[in-house]
Amino acid sequence: MKNTFDLIIVGGGPAGLAAGIQAKKAGVEDLLILERDHELGGILNQCIHNGFGLHTFKEELTGPEYAQRYIDQAMELEIPYKLNTMVLDIAREGNEKIVTIMNREDGLVFLRTKAVILAMGCRERPRGALNIPGYRPAGIYTAGTAQRLVNMEGYMPGREVVILGSGDIGLIMARRMTLEGAKVKVVAELMPYSGGLQRNIVQCLEDFHIPLKLSHTVVDIRGKERVTGITIAQVDENRKPIPGTEEFYSCDTLLLSCGLIPENELSGKLGARLSPVTSGPVVNESLETSVEGVFACGNVLHVHDLVDYVSEEAGRAGSHAAEYIRDWDKDRSRDNKENAVRIQTEGGIRYSVPQMIRPEHMEDTVTVRFRVGRVFQDVYVSVYRGEERILHKKRRKMAPGEMEQLVLKKSDLTAAGGLDKIVMKVEEA
Amino acid sequence: MTETRELICINCPLGCGLTVTLKDKEVVKVEGNTCPKGEAYGKKEVTDPTRIVTSTVRVSGGVLPVVSVKTASDIPKGKIMDCAEALKSVQVQAPVAAGDVVLENVCGTGVSVIATKNVSAA
Numbered sequence: 001m002k003n004t005f006d007l008i009i010v011g012g013g014p015a016g017l018a019a020g021i022q023a024k025k026a027g028v029e030d031l032l033i034l035e036r037d038h039e040l041g042g043i044l045n046q047c048i049h050n051g052f053g054l055h056t057f058k059e060e061l062t063g064p065e066y067a068q069r070y071i072d073q074a075m076e077l078e079i080p081y082k083l084n085t086m087v088l089d090i091a092r093e094g095n096e097k098i099v100t101i102m103n104r105e106d107g108l109v110f111l112r113t114k115a116v117i118l119a120m121g122c123r124e125r126p127r128g129a130l131n132i133p134g135y136r137p138a139g140i141y142t143a144g145t146a147q148r149l150v151n152m153e154g155y156m157p158g159r160e161v162v163i164l165g166s167g168d169i170g171l172i173m174a175r176r177m178t179l180e181g182a183k184v185k186v187v188a189e190l191m192p193y194s195g196g197l198q199r200n201i202v203q204c205l206e207d208f209h210i211p212l213k214l215s216h217t218v219v220d221i222r223g224k225e226r227v228t229g230i231t232i233a234q235v236d237e238n239r240k241p242i243p244g245t246e247e248f249y250s251c252d253t254l255l256l257s258c259g260l261i262p263e264n265e266l267s268g269k270l271g272a273r274l275s276p277v278t279s280g281p282v283v284n285e286s287l288e289t290s291v292e293g294v295f296a297c298g299n300v301l302h303v304h305d306l307v308d309y310v311s312e313e314a315g316r317a318g319s320h321a322a323e324y325i326r327d328w329d330k331d332r333s334r335d336n337k338e339n340a341v342r343i344q345t346e347g348g349i350r351y352s353v354p355q356m357i358r359p360e361h362m363e364d365t366v367t368v369r370f371r372v373g374r375v376f377q378d379v380y381v382s383v384y385r386g387e388e389r390i391l392h393k394k395r396r397k398m399a400p401g402e403m404e405q406l407v408l409k410k411s412d413l414t415a416a417g418g419l420d421k422i423v424m425k426v427e428e429a
Numbered sequence: 430m431t432e433t434r435e436l437i438c439i440n441c442p443l444g445c446g447l448t449v450t451l452k453d454k455e456v457v458k459v460e461g462n463t464c465p466k467g468e469a470y471g472k473k474e475v476t477d478p479t480r481i482v483t484s485t486v487r488v489s490g491g492v493l494p495v496v497s498v499k500t501a502s503d504i505p506k507g508k509i510m511d512c513a514e515a516l517k518s519v520q521v522q523a524p525v526a527a528g529d530v531v532l533e534n535v536c537g538t539g540v541s542v543i544a545t546k547n548v549s550a551a
């Protein structure tokens with residue numbers, strides 16, 4: 001196979017597809033999408049519920065339908081891709097990057113490229129991290145694994161189910177298992193609020209009268225070969241179980257929906273700086289990581305709940321990668337990294353993406369996405385440059401499960417010289 | 430008699446909180462919505478709630494054993510479980526194309542169930 005490229009995209013989910021489409025439209029001809037699975041579309045292939053694409057297509061699609069729209073576009077633009085191909089490593093060599101891949105036909109191959117877009121998505125938090133005491137009998141699955149089994153392999157993992165964690169996948173699976181004839185007895189959530197979207201609480205739990213117990217956790221798993229029951233208990237504000245609040249549920253299956261983490265093994269090895277909050281790379285206004293010419297988008301950058309935002313963000317990564325390739329021969333030594341304005345988040349805001357902005361590289365505006373650490377009602381999101389408040393937006397409601405965004409103007413960032421940071425925070429009304 | 434109901438719009442993942450005001454069982458006001466869909470939803474949810482149902486049906490001779498499906502439009506909320514039950518006995522032959530009807534007039538709703546994914550023959 002050919003082994004030099006202008007652009008290599010790692011991952012063929014919605015992020016990789018949208019990035020490729022936009023890069024090609026912006027003039028990148030010599031590109032390749034690499035996907036380890038046997039089909040394009042990523043996690044959307046197993047998300048058979050509807051709720052995708054309302055912002056982009058003004059209609060409500062299921063996951064596979066949404067993916068197909070982008071696959072069709074990629075085919076129309078004749079974007080080259082390789083399936084069943086695992087990216088094992090990305091390394092720097094001068095300004096170029098060497099991408100190591102492996103597949104059945106070609107074996108182990110080294111590819112050379114000017115730019116890389118990381119679009120590897122995320123994975124579920126493994127159950128080992130949950131620290132549940134007791135045996136490890138059969139019948140314990142992550143919610144995403146169960147989703148794949150039911151929706152793609154037609155296999156029902158159990159009949160009587162308890163779900164730990166109220167992230168979206170857990171909520172979606174509560175409904176899915178119910179429709180397939182299982183009895184979902186309870187969804188227990190450690191935090192005092194759900195990590196999932198409100199609409200999923202309504203249409204996945206309330207529609208089916210499935211109880212959601214907030215501030216609860218699993219304290220005991222019964223069964224040696226197969227799960228036979230689960231004990232949950234209420235927790236106090238330090239997330240410690242409160243004695244005397246234990247409740248036992250008989251069940252044959254426990255689903256764990258305890259959150260997602262960006263898949264950044266490759267980015268870490270490459271030396272891209274990772275954020276301890278998002279677990280994804282730290283990026284600038286161009287969605288470029290700390291490694292020049294390596295861009296990131298979608299769930300590998302930070303976990304998204306809306307695929308529309310993934311596609312939009314990935315499109316931007318695609319255009320920025322195209323610019324980078326166009327300017328390949330330019331002297332970059334003057335791209336003074338010290339001119340970057342850092343976005344500091346505090347007062348309830350957990351993180352922002354991007355984490356920094358180079359005003360001279362930004363377009364007229366830049367969209368900053370962020371998440372809050374707890375539920376807020378009737379507050380303002382403010383941005384300060386020194387003492388000066390440059391943005392003040394009212395929010396009726398913000399919750400940790402829902403990604404927020406605001407738009408910064410170039411004029412706000414370039415007006416004053418010597419600016420090294422802006423501060424974003426939540427303020428009470 | 431005036432009463433209010435607090436709802437969450439499920440039409441899109443924004444999940445706006447709605448306050449629906451009813452007077453003598455008639456909807457007189459919907460507040461809290463960000464777009465017109467929210468208003469329509471608020472009215473409907475208190476009078477005639479409906480949902481899109483998504484599930485899978487068995488495929489024979491395909492590269493996957495099941496294909497994902499959805500109701501082509503929303504059906505009464507009270508028929509969700511009947512619809513799911515009806516889909517259990519449906520089996521289709523590969524190849525299946527997204528948009529193919531796998532079951533007509535599910536549970537007398539007048540709504541068809543259609544495939545949402547292509548499954549080619551093995």
Ligand SMILES: Cc1cc2nc3c(=O)[nH]c(=O)nc-3n(C[C@H](O)[C@H](O)[C@H](O)COP(=O)(O)OP(=O)(O)OC[C@H]3O[C@@H](n4cnc5c(N)ncnc54)[C@H](O)[C@@H]3O)c2cc1C
Binds near residue numbers: 042044085
């Ligand atoms: C269960 C669930 C329910 C959701 N529900 C909704 C919803 O109702 N509405 C909505 O709008 N959004 C929803 N989302 C969010 C949205 O689907 C995701 O945010 C989006 O799919 C992320 O796209 P991605 O391309 O970043 O990642 P993915 O779709 O995960 O794609 C990443 C791809 O990279 C590949 N890959 C990873 N590592 C490598 C490697 N080393 N080499 C080669 N390939 C690799 C993977 O195989 C995968 O195909 C949901 C997400 C999940 C998980």
Ligand code: SF4
Binds near residue numbers: 438441442443444470
């Ligand atoms: S009111 Fe409009 S924006 Fe708000 S949740 Fe409903 S459909 Fe979405």
